[in-house]
Amino acid sequence: MEKIALLVTEEQKETIYSLFGYYNWDVNLVDSDNEIAKVTTLSTQTSDIVHEEIEDGIEENQFLxxxxxxxxxxxxxxxxxxxxxxxxxxxxxxxxxxxxxxxxxxxxxxxxxxxxxxxxxxxxxxxxxxxxxxxxxxxxxxxxxxxxxxxxxxxxxxxxxxxxxxxxxxxxxxxxxxxxx
Structure with missing residues (x-):
């Protein structure tokens, strides 16, 4: 597996998630601030992402x-x-x-x-x-x-x-x- 670092807008991030979801690929987010990278696997099912956002109803900044x-x-x-x-x-x-x-x-x-x-x-x-x-x-x-x-x-x-x-x-x-x- 190869690492790729990207700085993207919210719209670009959603597009990437949609693309990965279309092919049923996993997105791994790497915390670059730590020397030992923590990898978080996110679901790329578009419906999962949309429903989670609606259910949470919380506007949280995950990209600072x-x-x-x-x-x-x-x-x-x-x-x-x-x-x-x-x-x-x-x-x-x-x-x-x-x-x-x-x-x-x-x-x-x-x-x-x-x-x-x-x-x-x-x-x-x-x-x-x-x-x-x-x-x-x-x-x-x-x-x-x-x-x-x-x-x-x-x-x-x-x-x-x-x-x-x-x-x-x-x-x-x-x-x-x-x-x-």
Whole structure:
């Protein structure tokens, strides 16, 4: 058996599990932090994975990306380096801005989901400063003044600026801003 090390997104991981499940192969996760590797065999039956996630109902980060302490912290996403930095460039990133169009909102939404996942794996959504910022934003919105639970996280300005640059609205259409639900 040969070892292969991969750094993958959540979507890529699910695709790999599906491929291995299709052929009834086992996936062995190796804990690379230990000198003596612990190997965990996971079921690749797609139905098993989906049902376990639904039954658990718990959102747990099983893949953590450490912050680089030598990099400067972004004042918007509180990550080191910033999620929009070239150091974090992903294959799905746009290489050049697209034309202004009224349907770009759907393209932006897709990119925001990818950035949400990047922030999730850096545990940026759990940071005290982010939670304070989110609470302050909730308190500014009169509809949600008495709510403590809400469905969405606030995308940081660094991400908004980059993604809106990739997929801009036409000049006569303003951006919607943050929607809580």
């Amino acid at each position: 990306i450490e912050q680089d302490q030598e990099c400067e912290e972004c004042p918007f996403c509180f990550c080191k380096p910033c999620n929009t930095s070239e150091n974090n460039r992903q294959m799905w990133w746009e290489s050049e801005p697209q034309c202004r169009h009224k349907r770009n909102h759907s393209l932006r939404k897709e990119k925001y989901k990818y950035f949400w996942t990047m922030m999730f794996h850096r545990e940026a959504w759990k940071g005290d400063r982010y939670l304070l910022r989110k609470q302050a934003a909730l308190e500014r919105d009169p509809k949600f003044k008495n709510y403590t639970w809400h469905k969405r996280d606030i995308m940081p300005n660094c991400v908004l600026k980059l993604v809106r640059g990739w997929h801009p609205n036409p000049e006569n259409i303003t951006y919607m801003g943050h929607l809580w639900e």
